[in-house]
Amino acid sequence: MPRADYQVVIGLEVHAQLLTTSKLFSGASTSFGGAPNAHTSVVCLGLPGVLPVVNRHAIELAIRAGLALECRIANVSEWSRKHYFYPDLPKGYQVTQYEHPLCLGGRVVFDTPEGEKAVRLTRIHVEEDAGKLVHEGAASLVDLNRAGTPLIEIVSEPELRSADDAVEYLKALRDVLVWVGVNDGNLEEGSFRCDANVSVMKHDATTFGTRCELKNLNSFRFIKQAIEVEAQRHVELLESGGVVEQETRLFDPQRGETRSMRSKEDAHDYRYFPEPDLPPLVLGAGDVDSIREALPELPRARRARYVTSLGLSAYDAQVLTADRAFSDFFERCVAEAHEAKPVANWFMGELSRLLNETNTTVGEVKFSPAQLAALLRAVKDGVISGPGAKEVFAELFATGKDVQVIIDEKGLAQVNDDGPLLLAIEQALAESPKNVESYRGGNTKIVGYFVGQVMKKLGGKGNPKRINELLVEKLKG
Amino acid sequence: MKLTEQQVLHVAKLARLALTPDEVATFKNQLSAILDAVDELARVDSATTLVAPAGSEGLALLRQDVVQGEVGTEAALANAPQVAGTSFAIPKVLE
Structure with missing residues (x-):
């Protein structure tokens, strides 16, 4: 029986590193790339007799993520210990949230060729990251710089039905988190990590099949590939009369296959219990409201507005909102120029090209929205020609000089008399x-x-x- | 609550403890007695909703996000039986 008789069922767990300066429960730095163990404190080293103290900004960022994803924010949530023995976990337990997470429900909305889809979230909880192991010769080396770094884990309902949708879900989720300044969205460096729970079921089945958890999915391409090969493995197993065992499997991108992680086989008894070293996390009146008020317009809403009220195409709206700073600067220029399409053309054309060429970001741009507006006016009034405007823009970008000064210096004024x-x-x-x-x-x-x-x-x-x-x-x- | 030998062995495995048969018997009794004592708590009405401890509410009470209290690599590694560079060196763990 072919693969077509089955549908794949996918739930995703995303670990996103929160953009704080210090760790979740200690003042050690979260900066990336220092010498091993340079950024450690008595708390993240797991020394006895020390107590964790919660980083306020980590909680603010987690709430911000929850609000951006339409979650309900729990006024009271609880820290728990999750126990397992592994050398990257100095305390022998991870402090996480279990029974009472900070954010409940919510959803991720994304586009597919079949139209807009929404996948519900189960929860978002806050937890600390583990350290890093490097295997060298006969030894393993432990670096605890990352231990204690704040993460949120975003857990979806098992509502995804294709690897392509899973990738679109992840891209949309990453867009939102990066947009609101919660996460840097970097899969390769591991600050945005994804585990996939994959099972298959016949189309008319009413219960899910047994799932496997896939790890080591550090690119969108691998995620798609891993889900597809895993679903295929389940179908082949079931069709040949076998059963799927619930287990954690590692994706091997070189071989394009998943394989069992035996070391974790009986590690699933985590013996959770409430963290006795920390009181429940209790929000005050107004805490959530003030974070909600500071929340920026989200990328999907902004794209929709660009189409409906600025009259831009869906494509333009997509390109202009790929990056928040770029989009924010675009907004300021439109406000100054009082028209959107010409500004959009400069942004998507010359500005993007020059940013690219000079390897700079929009934050480093030397000209002000008023100067771009002056350039647009000069074109409109026939003071300069189209090709002349390009020359002026290049100079504006390079020097930030006054538009009229550039026109005069370069002798670009048109003869209109x-x-x-x-x-x-x-x-x-x-x-x-x-x-x-x-x-x-x-x-x-x-x-x-x-x-x-x-x-x-x-x-x-x-x-x-x-x-x-x-x-x-x-x-x- | 009476624990079975199997449960004791399971917990021992999770704790990475190798117990002799005698120890299994001993711990079976001891752990069962501890659980009985803890069972006393079952008489308390433990609602699943969390209750906020008085005076503990508000993000303002939490720690500011500033770097402080790093101990440095020397102190961090001071108790390590084996070190390589500034890493803790341990017997190889295979994934």
């Missing part, structure tokens, strides 16, 4: 009486030739629109 234009036109007409005849004989296309001639005389600075108008007037006699 009829006087000099007419003078050049009369010269051009006098030089080619044959072509004037030709025009009057019905060959009106020849006006292009004259525009070129006039431009040449004006050193390319004539206003082409006005030249055209005046030429036609003259030629018609």
Whole structure:
């Protein structure tokens, strides 16, 4: 029986590192890349007789993530100990939230070729990260710099039905978390990590199949691949009369297969109990409201607004909201210029190109929204030509100089006055009486030739629109 | 609550303890007695809703997000039986 007779059922658990300066329960730094164990304290080393103290900002960020994902925020939540023995876990337990997490419910909305979909969240809880192990020769080396770093775990309901949807879900989730400043979205460095619970069931089945948990999925491509090969493995197993064992499996990207992690087989008895060293986490009146008020407009809402109220295409809206700082700067420029489409064109064209070329971010841009507005006005008023505007923009980007100063310095101002234009036109007409005849004989296309001639005389600075108008007037006699 | 030998062995395995048959018997009794004592708590009405301890509410009570109290690699590694560079070196753990 083929794979088509089965549907895959996927639930995702995402661990996202919160962008704090210090760890969840101690003042040790969360900075990445120091010498091993440089960023440790008595708390994250798991020394006896010390007590954890909760980092306020970590909780604020977790609440912010919860609000952005439409969760209910629990006024009272609880810390728990999750026990297992592994050398990257100095205390022998991880402090996490179990029975009473900080955020409940919520959802992630994402686009698919079949349209918009929403997958519900079970919960978001706060927990500390473990340390890092490096295997070298006959030894394993323990680095506890990461131990105690604050994470949120975002748990979805098993509502995803394809690997493609799982990837879209993750991208949308990452977009939101990065947008609201909770997480840096980096899969490779492990600050945004995903585990996938995968099972298969026949289309008419009413209960889920046995699931396996997949780990080591550190790129969107691997996630898609891992889910697909795992689903295929389940189908083949079931079709040949076997059963799926519930277990944790590691994805091997080199071989494109998943394999059992035997070391974790009987590690699933975590003996959770409430953390006696920490009181329940109790929010005060107004805590959630003040975080809600500071929440920025979210990317999907902003995209929708760009289409409905700025009149941009869905594609433009997507490109302009790929990055929050870029989008925020775009908003400020639109507010200054009072029109969206021309600003959008500069942002998606020249600005993106120059940012890319100079490897800078929009935060480092030297010009102000008012200066870009001045440039747009200069184009609109015919002060400079289209190609001239590009030159001005490049200079504006490089130096942040005043637009009028750039125009003057580069001599880019167009000749708009009829006087000099007419003078050049009369010269051009006098030089080619044959072509004037030709025009009057019905060959009106020849006006292009004259525009070129006039431009040449004006050193390319004539206003082409006005030249055209005046030429036609003259030629018609 | 009477624990079975199997439960004792399971807990011992989770705790990475190798128990002799005599110890299993001893701990079976001791752990059962501890659980009986803890069972006393069952008489308390333990609602599943959390109750906030008085005076503990509000994010303002929590620690500010500033770096302080790092001990440095030397102190961090002072008790380590074996060190490589500034890492704790342990017998190889295979995944």
